Amino acid sequence: MEKMGEEIKHRKVLQSGETSNRILTQAREGEGFCQIMQLFNINRVIAASQGIGVAQGALDKAIQYVKERKQSGQPLGAFQAVQFRIAEMANRVEAACNRCYQAAWMFDHGKADPKLISIAKYLGGKVGVKVANEALQLHGGYEYIADYDIERFYRDAKIVEIYEGTKEIEKIPSPGSY
Amino acid sequence: MKGPKRSKKYHRPGVIEKDVKKENLEEMDFELTDEQRDIKKAAREFAEGMFPEVAEECDLNETFPRALWKKACDLGFVGVFIDGAYGGSGLGLLENILIMEEFSRVDAGCAGVVLTTLGSEFILLYGREEQKRKYLPGLTKGETIMGMAITEPDAGSDMASITTTARNVKDHSVINGNKMFITNGSIADFIIVLCLTNENEKVKSKRQSAILVETNRKGFEANQLKRRLGMRGSDTAELHFSEVEVPSENLVGEVEGEGFYQLMAVFNRTRVTVAVINVRVAQGGLEKAIQYAKQRKQFGSPIGSFQAIQFKLAEMASWIEAARTLCHKAAWMVDHGRIDPKLISMAKWFAGEVGVKVIDEVVQIHGGYGYLGEFGIERLYRDVKLAEIVEGTKEIEKLIIARELLGRG
Numbered sequence: 001m002e003k004m005g006e007e008i009k010h011r012k013v014l015q016s017g018e019t020s021n022r023i024l025t026q027a028r029e030g031e032g033f034c035q036i037m038q039l040f041n042i043n044r045v046i047a048a049s050q051g052i053g054v055a056q057g058a059l060d061k062a063i064q065y066v067k068e069r070k071q072s073g074q075p076l077g078a079f080q081a082v083q084f085r086i087a088e089m090a091n092r093v094e095a096a097c098n099r100c101y102q103a104a105w106m107f108d109h110g111k112a113d114p115k116l117i118s119i120a121k122y123l124g125g126k127v128g129v130k131v132a133n134e135a136l137q138l139h140g141g142y143e144y145i146a147d148y149d150i151e152r153f154y155r156d157a158k159i160v161e162i163y164e165g166t167k168e169i170e171k172i173p174s175p176g177s178y
Numbered sequence: 179m180k181g182p183k184r185s186k187k188y189h190r191p192g193v194i195e196k197d198v199k200k201e202n203l204e205e206m207d208f209e210l211t212d213e214q215r216d217i218k219k220a221a222r223e224f225a226e227g228m229f230p231e232v233a234e235e236c237d238l239n240e241t242f243p244r245a246l247w248k249k250a251c252d253l254g255f256v257g258v259f260i261d262g263a264y265g266g267s268g269l270g271l272l273e274n275i276l277i278m279e280e281f282s283r284v285d286a287g288c289a290g291v292v293l294t295t296l297g298s299e300f301i302l303l304y305g306r307e308e309q310k311r312k313y314l315p316g317l318t319k320g321e322t323i324m325g326m327a328i329t330e331p332d333a334g335s336d337m338a339s340i341t342t343t344a345r346n347v348k349d350h351s352v353i354n355g356n357k358m359f360i361t362n363g364s365i366a367d368f369i370i371v372l373c374l375t376n377e378n379e380k381v382k383s384k385r386q387s388a389i390l391v392e393t394n395r396k397g398f399e400a401n402q403l404k405r406r407l408g409m410r411g412s413d414t415a416e417l418h419f420s421e422v423e424v425p426s427e428n429l430v431g432e433v434e435g436e437g438f439y440q441l442m443a444v445f446n447r448t449r450v451t452v453a454v455i456n457v458r459v460a461q462g463g464l465e466k467a468i469q470y471a472k473q474r475k476q477f478g479s480p481i482g483s484f485q486a487i488q489f490k491l492a493e494m495a496s497w498i499e500a501a502r503t504l505c506h507k508a509a510w511m512v513d514h515g516r517i518d519p520k521l522i523s524m525a526k527w528f529a530g531e532v533g534v535k536v537i538d539e540v541v542q543i544h545g546g547y548g549y550l551g552e553f554g555i556e557r558l559y560r561d562v563k564l565a566e567i568v569e570g571t572k573e574i575e576k577l578i579i580a581r582e583l584l585g586r587g
Contacts (some may be wrong), residue, residue: 016444071336081573129538133563136407140334141567151407158538158559162545168486 042114043164048117048124051160055093055128058135059151062086065139081143082138088133096120096127118170125161132157208503210276217273219279229307233285236411237557239269240404242365247291251320255281257295259447265315270513271447275454275505282458283465286561287411289455296361297326297370299444300388304431309390313368316432325340325362326370327417329425330355330565335574337372338382338438342419344373344389344502346426351375353397355423361568363415368392371419372441388430390472408560423570446517447477449569450509451525456491456533456565463540463558464494470544487543494536501529504537508566526565533562 063086066077076082103120106113132154142148161167196465203230210218232243250256259274267273274292281289295317301309316322328450333339342355353373360369368390390400398419406414468491471482481487508525509519537558541548548555566572 070332071334072339073336133534135564137566137571137573141329142573153403154407155560155565156542157209158550160540162549166542166545168542171486 002040003062030135036142037114038112041107041117043056044121044170045104045107047160047164048103048120049098051124051126051128052093052096052100054153054157054160055089055096058088058132058150058157059086059093059168061148061150061153062089062135062138076138085134085138089134091166092127092131096123097124105138121160121164122170125157125167128157128160154157191290206262213376214273214276214449214491217258217269218276218280219278220253223284224250224253224255225284229281229284229288234554234557235553236287236345237408238410240406240410241414242293243288247294247323248320250291251318251344254318255260256292256320257298257314257318260295260298260314260318261310264302264310264315265318267318270509270561271450272506272509275509276301276450277457278451279454279502283462284547285407285411285461286455290361290409290412293361293412293451293529294323296448297324297444299447300430300440301369301390303443304388304436304440306427306432308427309430315389316367321360322367323365323371324368325360325366326372326444327357327360327363328372329358329360331358331416334358335571337441338386340372340374340386342371343377344371344387347423348435349426350423351426351428353389353419354389355419357392357417357419359568360400360405360415360417362413364402364416365413365438366393366400369417370430372437375433375437379435383438384435387434388437388440389424390428390430391419391422391424395422395424408557409564418449423442435517435580442519443517445569446519446522448476449526450505450512450546452569453508454502454505454561457498457505459558459562460494460498460501460533463537463555464498466555467491467494467540467543470547481543490539490543494539497532497536501525501532505529513528520579523575523578526570527572527579530572531561533565537562556575 063077066086067075069076077086079083099116100123101118103113103117106116130151136150136154139148139150204225206502210235211536228246228278232246235241236243244264247256254267255277256268257265258269258277259271260268261266270378278289278292279291298314298317301313305313313322313324315398317324328340331339331343333341340355340359342353345352346352351373353371353374357363357371363369371391374385376385379385397420397492401418403414403416430437468482471487471491472480473549474481499530503516504521504525508518508522521547541555541559542556544553547553550556
């Protein structure tokens with residue numbers, strides 16, 4: 001199955017059916033949904049960090065490139081339009097990163113906050129896609145070919161907006177959370 | 179958007195619309211002519227019938243669909259803007275982009291078959307009569323493919339800084355240098371190459387000339403660029419010129435030093451063509467998203483019943499409509515001799531961004547399925563990004579707009 005990004009990870013579609021040795025991870029049946037919600041509290045923070053990591057990596061590469069690449073006799077980084085974009089990208093990464101740390105810290109201290117976790121996940125995904133897109137744009141034609149890493153970053157970033165709850169699901173309020 | 183502009187008055191109280199007398203007004207007519215409608219319909223039928231079976235293969239193997247290109251030429255879809263005397267249909271830019279739109283709606287990579295005439299605008303606008311007779315007819319007959327080589331490894335947006343040189347030796351030009359990201363580079367029979375000819379000229383933009391180079395010349399080498407993000411059915415290559423000799427008559431235009439200005443005129447046409455690729459890829463994606471939103475059920479109802487999805491679809495359709503109208507207007511004005519580089523640049527960056535934005539939402543609406551290759555959505559996600567980069571990045575388009583707004587100073 002050809003996938004857009006994350007080529008390293010191979011997954012198989014799980015076949016539904018009776019398993020010969022049923023193993024329950026809890027005392028009673030019927031608690032799976034509550035358990036998965038708790039699991040999502042962890043996985044969503046991890047997914048958020050993935051988006052942020054991709055964004056940070058893409059930002060680092062963009063900074064390096066705009067310092068080296070010269071057009072009209074100056075490095076790209078000397079143009080204000082480019083400087084502002086780098087500044088915006090860095091701001092986004094910083095904001096998303098702090099939300100993610102906060103969500104993780106609260107979880108570790110027994111104060112898991114699903115609203116905050118959803119915000120962190122939403123931001124992480126959005127920032128990953130946005131910053132990877134900007135980094136690609138700054139590299140022009142060079143990033144469109146795979147010799148450079150950002151073409152891959154661009155493809156990889158999108159999944160964070162989809163798995164562990166789409167970014168739309170992160171926006172649906174859970175009762176009493178607002 | 180037909181020739182002589184006739185339009186209905188916007189509104190007259192108490193008069194049934196169809197009874198309103200038509201008046202001859204200098205206004206834009208948003209209706210296509212019957213001929214334009216027929217072209218659009220034929221292009222749609224061709225794309226829907228022929229593209230799906232080759233699109234995925236071209237993307238995976240990064241091959242140009244040669245048989246498809248021949249067929250498109252046979253049916254008269256390629257180079258419609260070329261004069262009848264040189265094998266074309268003598269139509270305009272608008273008709274060309276109508277074809278491009280319908281092709282891109284099915285697959286942007288396959289739509290690259292229309293781009294096999296890239297650079298022919300140089301010959302049409304500035305070529306000598308014998309050049310037109312020699313090089314243009316083959317393009318529409320499916321005999322030859324061409325390209326134009328402007329970008330270099332170190333000169334992209336800063337086009338006036340190219341370093342590929344052409345020096346005159348007796349009745350020949352000798353070309354040396356490298357070109358990068360050249361569409362049709364490894365499949366073209368001849369290429370228009372922007373070269374430095376008047377190095378000592380004070381004005382930077384008067385130093386270049388456009389020279390036609392046949393790709394079977396000694397010293398010419400093309401390497402296809404592999405593993406591009408998208409548009410993999412369309413060929414892109416890096417070119418090397420090592421002491422490539424061409425006759426002096428291969429110069430486009432009467433005198434050297436006009437290449438840069440010629441190129442600007444060519445871009446006024448090719449930019450609109452590139453812009454519509456994204457408009458229609460977005461349209462194709464939107465149609466898929468609408469269909470999916472009606473079928474896919476979550477929480478007991480189709481996802482299209484949720485306002486969050488409805489609003490997304492409404493926004494996408496609005497963006498597409500705005501981008502398309504802008505492109506059509508830009509093309510219509512070129513066809514009517516009222517060329518407006520500002521408007522063309524607006525159409526190019528806006529359509530580029532709309533394509534990226536809409537397809538992002540299309541992937542989003544499809545969720546995990548959008549991320550999988552077999553649904554054809556992830557290919558759209560990769561294809562649309564190119565229009566924000568080629569024929570002037572969207573940043574360059576904004577620079578042109580800003581210059582027109584603020585004056586050149």
